[in-house]
Amino acid sequence: MPRTTNIVLKEIIENKILFIRGKKVMLDRDLAGLYGVLNKNLNKAVKRNIRRFPEDFMFQLSRVEFANLKFQFGTSSWGGVRKLPYVFTEHGILMLSSVLNSERAVNVNIQIMRTFTKLREVVLSHKNLQRKIIEMEKKYNYKFQVVFAAIKKLLAVPQPEYSPAKKIGFLPHAERKEK
Numbered sequence: 001m002p003r004t005t006n007i008v009l010k011e012i013i014e015n016k017i018l019f020i021r022g023k024k025v026m027l028d029r030d031l032a033g034l035y036g037v038l039n040k041n042l043n044k045a046v047k048r049n050i051r052r053f054p055e056d057f058m059f060q061l062s063r064v065e066f067a068n069l070k071f072q073f074g075t076s077s078w079g080g081v082r083k084l085p086y087v088f089t090e091h092g093i094l095m096l097s098s099v100l101n102s103e104r105a106v107n108v109n110i111q112i113m114r115t116f117t118k119l120r121e122v123v124l125s126h127k128n129l130q131r132k133i134i135e136m137e138k139k140y141n142y143k144f145q146v147v148f149a150a151i152k153k154l155l156a157v158p159q160p161e162y163s164p165a166k167k168i169g170f171l172p173h174a175e176r177k178e179k
Contacts, residue, residue: 013115018087020065024116025087031096034112035105043086045099052099057092060084090116130155 016030028046032039046053061069061084088096090113097109133151 010111010115010118013112014119017115017119018069020061020087021059023089024119025089026093026112028086028088031088031093034108035096035100035102037100037102037105042096042100046086046096049099052095053088053092056089057095058086058088060086126155 013026013034016026016034017024018026028042029039032042035042046058063084066084093109093112093116097106130152133155
């Protein structure tokens with residue numbers, strides 16, 4: 001693959017990695033697109049080799065998880081999806097390389113593995129930085145507490161503000177006054 005393709009591919013891959021059930025995963029349709037195959041053909045190949053894909057390598061999303069994904073992406077429909085999508089963990093993606101044996105699939109898998117490795121390194125360096133700040137906090141006096149509090153705020157991972165009880169859209173006149 002040419003170098004420019006790798007750069008674009010790396011950014012595309014990073015945007016397609018999701019965090020579901022405490023695991024970094026990729027959707028079957030996204031992987032099929034990267035591999036240049038139809039989603040149904042990717043899933044057929046997996047089903048022919050289902051023993052290679054235990055639950056910690058691949059799982060099907062629940063209706064709630066799928067609804068949350070659609071909400072996060074801001075779409076009301078994903079083109080008439082009839083079956084809940086499958087997601088693949090890093091190990092499942094590695095196993096896909098033995099099921100999909102095209103040159104493109106091999107090259108894409110290599111790039112995906114590099115991206116997962118890079119993400120692990122970023123998380124590790126983030127944890128090391130937090131540990132060092134805590135150690136420094138213990139050494140220095142209270143005058144630096146404001147600085148440490150600001151740094152911690154910058155390092156904090158923002159939590160999604162989604163609340164199923166939150167009303168969206170036009171509020172009647174009476175409800176606007178209550179807020």
